[in-house]
Amino acid sequence: MDNLVRLLAIEEIKQLKGRYFRFMDTRDFDGMASVFCKNAVFDCTEGAGVLPVGGSWKGERGPIVRGRDAIMDWIRDSFRDATSVHHGHCHEITVDSATEAHGVIAMEDHIRGLNRETRLVHGVGHYHERYRLEDGAWRIAETKLTRLFCDWQSQDFRVLTPETT
Amino acid sequence: MDNLVRLLAIEEIKQLKGRYFRFMDTRDFDGMASVFCKNAVFDCTEGAGVLPVGGSWKGERGPIVRGRDAIMDWIRDSFRDATSVHHGHCHEITVDSATEAHGVIAMEDHIRGLNRETRLVHGVGHYHERYRLEDGAWRIAETKLTRLFCDWQSQDFRVLTPETT
Amino acid sequence: MDNLVRLLAIEEIKQLKGRYFRFMDTRDFDGMASVFCKNAVFDCTEGAGVLPVGGSWKGERGPIVRGRDAIMDWIRDSFRDATSVHHGHCHEITVDSATEAHGVIAMEDHIRGLNRETRLVHGVGHYHERYRLEDGAWRIAETKLTRLFCDWQSQDFRVLTPETT
Numbered sequence: 364m365d366n367l368v369r370l371l372a373i374e375e376i377k378q379l380k381g382r383y384f385r386f387m388d389t390r391d392f393d394g395m396a397s398v399f400c401k402n403a404v405f406d407c408t409e410g411a412g413v414l415p416v417g418g419s420w421k422g423e424r425g426p427i428v429r430g431r432d433a434i435m436d437w438i439r440d441s442f443r444d445a446t447s448v449h450h451g452h453c454h455e456i457t458v459d460s461a462t463e464a465h466g467v468i469a470m471e472d473h474i475r476g477l478n479r480e481t482r483l484v485h486g487v488g489h490y491h492e493r494y495r496l497e498d499g500a501w502r503i504a505e506t507k508l509t510r511l512f513c514d515w516q517s518q519d520f521r522v523l524t525p526e527t528t
Numbered sequence: 529m530d531n532l533v534r535l536l537a538i539e540e541i542k543q544l545k546g547r548y549f550r551f552m553d554t555r556d557f558d559g560m561a562s563v564f565c566k567n568a569v570f571d572c573t574e575g576a577g578v579l580p581v582g583g584s585w586k587g588e589r590g591p592i593v594r595g596r597d598a599i600m601d602w603i604r605d606s607f608r609d610a611t612s613v614h615h616g617h618c619h620e621i622t623v624d625s626a627t628e629a630h631g632v633i634a635m636e637d638h639i640r641g642l643n644r645e646t647r648l649v650h651g652v653g654h655y656h657e658r659y660r661l662e663d664g665a666w667r668i669a670e671t672k673l674t675r676l677f678c679d680w681q682s683q684d685f686r687v688l689t690p691e692t693t
Numbered sequence: 694m695d696n697l698v699r700l701l702a703i704e705e706i707k708q709l710k711g712r713y714f715r716f717m718d719t720r721d722f723d724g725m726a727s728v729f730c731k732n733a734v735f736d737c738t739e740g741a742g743v744l745p746v747g748g749s750w751k752g753e754r755g756p757i758v759r760g761r762d763a764i765m766d767w768i769r770d771s772f773r774d775a776t777s778v779h780h781g782h783c784h785e786i787t788v789d790s791a792t793e794a795h796g797v798i799a800m801e802d803h804i805r806g807l808n809r810e811t812r813l814v815h816g817v818g819h820y821h822e823r824y825r826l827e828d829g830a831w832r833i834a835e836t837k838l839t840r841l842f843c844d845w846q847s848q849d850f851r852v853l854t855p856e857t858t
Contacts, residue, residue, distance in 0.1 A: 366701055371531055373704060374538060385632060385654065388676055390581070391568070404580035416720070416776055416807040439750040446581055448652045448676050450634055451616040455712035469780055477581040479677045487778045487803070489715065496745060511718055511778050512809045536696055539703060546783035550797060550819065553841055554744070611746055612843050613817045614784040615799055638817070642746040644842045 364458060372458045375495050375501050380468055383503065384449040392439055399431040400495050400502045410508035412523040422513060425522040445520050448473040462496040472522055484522035486513035507517060529623060537623045540666045541659050545633055549614040550669065557604055564596040565660050565667045575673035576687040587678060592686040610685050611646060613638040627661040639685055648685035651678035696787060702788045705831050706824050709800055713833065714779040730825050730832045737782055740838035741852040752843060757853040775813060775850050778803040791792040794828040804850055813850035816843035
């Protein structure tokens with residue numbers, strides 16, 4: 364693959380992820396829908412807990428949500444009574460073809476109440492992702508969140524699971 | 529615009545913002561002056577408080593400071609008795625022409641006492657910026673800081689406002 | 694130097710540092726060895742304490758570790774009873790030749806117990822680094838960690854020094 368084309372795709376995917384975080388945190392949920400492919404998959408099974416070294420899983424299991432519309436319904440519902448801060452770090456992107464790429468991006472999030480003061484969750488981890496050029500733009504095709512730690516600072520927030528939605 | 533020229537400008541503007549943060553936090557205020565255009569504008573009206581969802585503004589209103597010299601005076605005065613950590617995330621840059629660009633960069637800051645231990649402020653938000661190629665280098669022409677949260681951990685620090693300067 | 698070659702080197706070095714953090718935090722110490730040059734030098738003398746403004750150094754002095762194998766032994770030993778989160782921000786890279794580059798990257802780390810809950814250290818600072826193209830890939834040739842703050846939240850973790858190793 365041509366090196367300039369590859370660098371352009373990497374920059375566009377970095378900006379895609381920038382928009383994902385910014386739309387999420389500024390509660391622009393309509394804008395946020397545009398970052399996902401129509402058939403996107405969001406795997407949050409490891410997003411709400413943590414695996415101690417040499418121990419076993421602690422925490423809730425989040426859902427696997429399939430399809431852009433279902434993902435956006437899930438995000439709107441989960442954050443109806445909460446706000447968020449999501450920061451992404453050191454995005455590692457591999458371009459696999461003119462229309463396919465994959466990558467890992469480290470993350471930190473702070474979930475708070477609507478007053479932006481009440482602390483609910485503080486976590487860090489990685490998004491493991493696939494990207495696809497669809498309808499003229501790079502979008503998130505698959506994303507899976509894993510955690511290095513996930514501190515629940517209040518019981519007032521929970522990840523909506525298939526059973527609770 | 530040529531794609532390689534555009535990527536070069538994006539990389540130079542990312543490094544510009546890296547220098548902004550690094551010069552600020554290592555208290556290299558002479559270096560820091562070089563990141564601003566001569567007629568730069570720093571809008572901090574939303575930099576020292578926060579807007580709850582569905583509520584109204586809480587916190588002080590910072591100043592709008594005009595011109596590189598006035599900006600540097602303001603920063604030196606504000607941080608005379610404080611140190612800082614500023615981190616930038618997921619810089620989204622659009623190059624508008626050979627000499628103009630704009631962008632948004634997420635941020636987190638920790639303001640502390642001179643001992644680097646006493647916690648004064650912890651906040652997160654976004655810088656909304658315009659950049660201009662001036663005197664041979666990309667520099668910040670306009671920047672406005674908005675907040676997702678801004679926790680005041682002590683009353684020992686305040687943003688200097690037009691009334692207090 | 695050709696601009697496209699320079700941008701490619703910058704992107705590869707950003708991904709190199711992304712792997713450094715990710716291998717470290719996911720405890721992939723075999724993968725982590727690959728990010729260092731054979732004769733790499735890790736200067737941690739300023740990594741475990743802090744210099745107050747107008748004051749004198751507070752904290753332990755970490756070691757200077759020479760050679761990839763010694764660096765990996767030191768890291769494995771230091772983190773035997775701990776986990777970590779390392780985030781990198783606003784990587785500023787200058788490519789000096791086809792095989793040499795240098796840069797600064799801001800950082801934040803959280804060191805915790807193996808349960809990923811017990812807080813041991815929280816710090817921020819900068820890595821000052823040299824990179825070299827060796828055996829077909831960019832790798833870290835020299836790195837020195839400096840701190841803006843370094844909060845020890847427990848005495849249960851210490852940087853292994855030449856005396857203690």
